[in-house]
Amino acid sequence: xxxxxxxxxxxxxxxxxxxxxxxxxxxxxxxxxxxxxxxxxxxxxxxxxxxxxxxxxxxxxxxxxxxxxxxxxxxxxxxxxxxxxxxxxxxxxxxxxxxxxxxxxxxxxxxxxxxxxxxxxxxxxxxxxxxxxxxxxxxxxxxxxxxxxxxxxxxxxxxxxxxxxxxxxxxxxxxxxxxxxxxxxxxxxxxxxxxxxxxxxxxxxxxxxxxxxxxxxxxxxxxxxxxxxxxxxxxxxxxxxxxxxxxxxxxxxxxxxxxxxxxxxxxxxxxxxxxxxxxxxxxxxxxxxxxxxxxxxxxxxxxxxxxxxxxxxxxxxxxxxxxxxxxxxxxxxxxxxx
Numbered sequence: 001x002x003x004x005x006x007x008x009x010x011x012x013x014x015x016x017x018x019x020x021x022x023x024x025x026x027x028x029x030x031x032x033x034x035x036x037x038x039x040x041x042x043x044x045x046x047x048x049x050x051x052x053x054x055x056x057x058x059x060x061x062x063x064x065x066x067x068x069x070x071x072x073x074x075x076x077x078x079x080x081x082x083x084x085x086x087x088x089x090x091x092x093x094x095x096x097x098x099x100x101x102x103x104x105x106x107x108x109x110x111x112x113x114x115x116x117x118x119x120x121x122x123x124x125x126x127x128x129x130x131x132x133x134x135x136x137x138x139x140x141x142x143x144x145x146x147x148x149x150x151x152x153x154x155x156x157x158x159x160x161x162x163x164x165x166x167x168x169x170x171x172x173x174x175x176x177x178x179x180x181x182x183x184x185x186x187x188x189x190x191x192x193x194x195x196x197x198x199x200x201x202x203x204x205x206x207x208x209x210x211x212x213x214x215x216x217x218x219x220x221x222x223x224x225x226x227x228x229x230x231x232x233x234x235x236x237x238x239x240x241x242x243x244x245x246x247x248x249x250x251x252x253x254x255x256x257x258x259x260x261x262x263x264x265x266x267x268x269x270x271x272x273x274x275x276x277x278x279x280x281x282x283x284x285x286x287x288x289x290x291x292x293x294x295x296x297x298x299x300x301x302x303x304x305x306x307x308x309x310x311x312x313x314x315x316x317x318x319x320x321x322x323x324x325x326x327x328x329x330x331x332x333x334x335x336x337x338x
Contacts, residue, residue: 026254031064033090033249036074036083038197043221044279045093045241046070048148048272052243055264064260066091076196078177085141087248095150096125096133096242097178102140105133105324107316110180112309114332115238118149118277123335125240129328134242143250145265148272150215150239151280155232156224156292157211158204162232163295165189165304174200174212180316181237185213187312188305197222204228215239216283217276225290232295233284236305243269 035053039045046068053066074080074089077098083089097110115121124130125147134144155162157171169189175181177194185192193209203209204227211228213236219225243265250258288294297305317325 026256028060028063028256028260029254031253031257033064033066033245034069034074035066035091035093036069036072036080036089037093038070038072038077039218040071040221043070044217044272044276045148045150047275048268049093051271052264052268055267056260059260059264060257064257072196072198076177076198078196081142081244084244084246085248087246089246090249091243091245093148093241093243095176095178095239096147097180097239098176099137099142099242100178100180100320102142103133103136104320105136107178107180107320108324108328109133109240110178110237111313111316111325111328112180112184112236113306114328116336118151118238118273120332120335121149121238121240122147122273124328124331127331127335129331130240132327137244138247141247143245143247145243145245145262146269148241148243148269149276150241151217151276152235153213153215153237153239154219155211155213155234155236156219156228156230158207158227158229159210161230161293161295163297164301165308172208172210174203174209179319180312181213183312183316184236184309187309189308200224201227213237215280216287217279220279220283220286225287225292228292230293230295231287232297234297234302234305 035049037045037049049068049070053068056064056066075083077094078101080089080092080094081098081102084092096106100107100110130147137144157173159171160167162168165188171190172193173185173190175185175192175194177196182192182194195203200212201222201224204212204224212224219231245261284294
C-alpha cells in the first residue's frame with residue numbers, strides 16, 4: 001500500500017515540477033517568406049539575403065524557408081514597402097532613408113557627408129539612434145530587424161568628367177525616390193530625376209538621364225559601365241540599409257519564430273557588411289578596367305560640395321526634427337570618441 005501511495009505522489013509531483021520550471025518553449029512552425037530586393041544576384045545586398053535564408057533554415061531546422069526575389073522582380077523599393085504593409089510580401093531590404101516617406105525621422109540618415117566610414121555608421125545605426133528609428137516603424141505596418149549597408153555613393157555620367165562643383169551643373173541625374181537626395185543634387189546645380197532603381201539602366205541607355213549616383217558595387221552589378229563613360233568618387237552619401245518584415249506577418253509569429261528571424265538578421269548583418277566593404281574597393285578597380293574614366297575629387301573640391309549643400313542640410317534638419325538630428329550628431333560624436 002505504501003509503495004502505491006508513493007507512486008501516486010511521484011506521478012503528481014513530476015508534472016508540477018515541470019510546470020514550476022516555466023512554460024514550455026513555443027514550437028517553430030512551418031512558414032515560407034518572400035524576401036524582395038532591387039539589386040541583382042552577386043551584389044552584397046543579395047549575398048546578405050542568401051546568408052539570411054541559410055541561417056533561417058538552419059536555426060528553424062528547415063521549418064522556415066525564405067524564398068528570394070532579387071533584381072526588382074516584385075517591384076521597386078517604394079512599391080515593395082507598400083506590399084509589406086499590406087502583407088502581400090513578407091520581407092525586403094532597402095536604403096533606410098527611403099522610409100522618410102513613412103517616418104520623417106529616417107531622413108536623418110540621408111544627410112550628405114554624414115559618415116566618414118562604414119565602421120562609424122555601424123556604431124550609430126546599431127546603437128541607441130538606430131534603435132530609436134526602428135521603434136517608430138510598427139505604427140506604419142513595418143518591423144525593422146537589422147541594419148545592413150549599401151555603402152558610399154559616387155557619381156557617374158555620360159557627358160563629361162566631373163572634377164569640380166561647376167561640372168555638375170545642368171546634368172540630369174537620377175536619384176532615389178527620397179526628398180534629401182533630390183534636393184542634394186538640385187543644390188549642386190544638377191537636375192535631379194527621381195525614379196525606381198529597376199528603371200535606371202534603360203534611362204541611362206536611352207539618355208533620359210545623363211547620369212546617376214550609387215556605390216561602386218551597384219555600378220558593377222547593374223553594368224552601368226556599359227552605358228556611362230565617367231565616374232567621380234564623391235562619397236557624398238552613405239546608405240545604411242534596413243531589413244524589414246511585414247508587421248501583419250510578424251504579429252502572427254510566436255516568440256521562438258521571431259527569435260529565429262531576428263538572430264539570423266543580426267548574423268547576416270555582420271557577414272553582409274564585410275562582403276560589402278570588400279566589394280567596394282574591388283569594384284572601383286573593376287570599373288577602371290572597363291574603360292570608364294574615374295576622377296577623384298581634391299579635398300578642396302570636396303569642401304566646395306559640402307559648402308554647397310549646407311543650406312539644404314539646415315532646411316531638412318528642421319523638417320526631420322531638431323531633436324532627432326541633435327541625437328544623431330551626439331551619437332556620431334560618441335562614435336568618433338569626441
